[in-house]
Amino acid sequence: MLLGQKRILVTGGAGFLGSHLCRRLLNQGHEVLCVDNFSTGTRRNIEELISDPRFELLRHNVTFPLFVEVDEIYNLACPASPIHYQFDPVQTTKTSVSGAINMLGLAKRLKVRILQASTSEVYGDPIVHPQTEDYWGNVNPIGSRSCYDEGKRCAETLFFDYHRQHKMSIKVARIFNTYGPNMRPDDGRVVSNFICQALLGEDITIFGRGEQTRSFCYVTDLIDGLDRLMNSPEEVTGPINIGNPGEFTIRELAEKVIALTGSQSKLVERPLPEDDPKQRQPNIEVAEKLLGWRPTIKLDEGLVRTIAYFDALLREHGKKITSETRVRADAFV
Ligand code: NAD
Numbered sequence: 001m002l003l004g005q006k007r008i009l010v011t012g013g014a015g016f017l018g019s020h021l022c023r024r025l026l027n028q029g030h031e032v033l034c035v036d037n038f039s040t041g042t043r044r045n046i047e048e049l050i051s052d053p054r055f056e057l058l059r060h061n062v063t064f065p066l067f068v069e070v071d072e073i074y075n076l077a078c079p080a081s082p083i084h085y086q087f088d089p090v091q092t093t094k095t096s097v098s099g100a101i102n103m104l105g106l107a108k109r110l111k112v113r114i115l116q117a118s119t120s121e122v123y124g125d126p127i128v129h130p131q132t133e134d135y136w137g138n139v140n141p142i143g144s145r146s147c148y149d150e151g152k153r154c155a156e157t158l159f160f161d162y163h164r165q166h167k168m169s170i171k172v173a174r175i176f177n178t179y180g181p182n183m184r185p186d187d188g189r190v191v192s193n194f195i196c197q198a199l200l201g202e203d204i205t206i207f208g209r210g211e212q213t214r215s216f217c218y219v220t221d222l223i224d225g226l227d228r229l230m231n232s233p234e235e236v237t238g239p240i241n242i243g244n245p246g247e248f249t250i251r252e253l254a255e256k257v258i259a260l261t262g263s264q265s266k267l268v269e270r271p272l273p274e275d276d277p278k279q280r281q282p283n284i285e286v287a288e289k290l291l292g293w294r295p296t297i298k299l300d301e302g303l304v305r306t307i308a309y310f311d312a313l314l315r316e317h318g319k320k321i322t323s324e325t326r327v328r329a330d331a332f333v
């Protein structure tokens with residue numbers, strides 16, 4: 001291997017964020033071992049990477065131990081969209097908790113640095129706004145989102161206990177809503193839903209009144225933040241918020257998507273899911289200070305790029321993707 005070149009494990013590497021991360025690491029000259037069980041990831045996301053001799057793919061479920069030799073680990077494996085993580089909630093908690101134990105165990109044996117993809121969901125339905133890293137959150141432990149929220153919270157606990165107990169080198173990123181190309185049309189998260197609905201001329205499904213807020217980060221900014229965190233000084237463990245502080249209501253997002261696509265779609269209200277957080281906005285002062293990071297892509301620009309991606313995807317599939325096929329869009333796997 002060349003000087004500075006590392007062998008890097010990315011769990012969840014065939015997913016939305018993981019596929020962008022794999023590409024970035026390959027572009028930097030590293031070798032990448034992508035581990036994924038393809039529960040929500042797709043071959044399509046990594047098909048361009050397969051021909052690269054420095055890219056290796058292993059189908060594996062992180063709830064089982066993994067024996068490989070690598071220099072660094074990014075632990076991203078976990079479904080991130082509410083409809084997907086609630087499909088098999090027990091598996092979701094196992095993925096976060098047993099997956100963290102297995103990947104931390106691997107990092108401990110190899111004495112390598114490990115980064116955890118945590119989430120703004122650790123703040124639950126936040127009372128502190130914007131959310132700072134020292135806020136402990138407002139989380140329901142027994143609701144339908146708990147498999148994800150509490151699983152991710154327990155994973156953070158494990159990372160910090162391994163750090164204290166075994167002196168391991170850890171990094172914890174709290175990722176806020178991120179969007180962009182390589183999301184599945186049936187991902188179920190709001191940006192991909194609204195764009196596909198607008199492009200297909202279907203109703204845009206606003207859950208509740210659409211007054212709840214989210215802050216949307218474009219994927220390239222997010223990946224840059226993860227890279228900077230992984231390569232930050234040893235004492236920078238996080239947790240660090242990585243997200244775009246621009247805050248929008250869901251109704252504002254829907255109106256933007258309609259305007260940018262020129263769609264005739266209508267906005268329709270649907271029941272608000274249980275425990276849906278009312279507001280979410282990252283305070284990113286820590287990331288700015290310790291990582292020199294701040295997002296650069298505004299929502300309109302990111303949406304235009306994402307619309308172009310879904311437009312091409314829908315054309316490729318001959319507009320066969322409808323709401324019905326999207327819920328089981330095997331065509332994209
Ligand atoms: P995604 O669902 O597109 O990707 C997750 C990947 O993990 C998929 O490829 C899936 O097949 C794989 N996976 C799931 N369970 C697995 C298991 N048991 N073993 C091996 N692989 C498994 O989601 P994403 O948006 O790319 O999210 C990636 C990570 O970032 C997740 O850990 C998620 O919690 C975190 N995150 C994402 C966001 C966001 O807005 N995208 C926000 C907060 C946190």
Ligand code: UDP
Nearest residue numbers: 082188189190191193205206207212250276
């Ligand atoms: N949402 C919506 N319509 C959709 C999908 C989601 O109004 O078709 C809302 C959802 O209720 C939530 C917000 O958009 O208030 C973001 O949802 P998403 O699933 O993208 O992420 P999360 O709730 O985890 O932030």
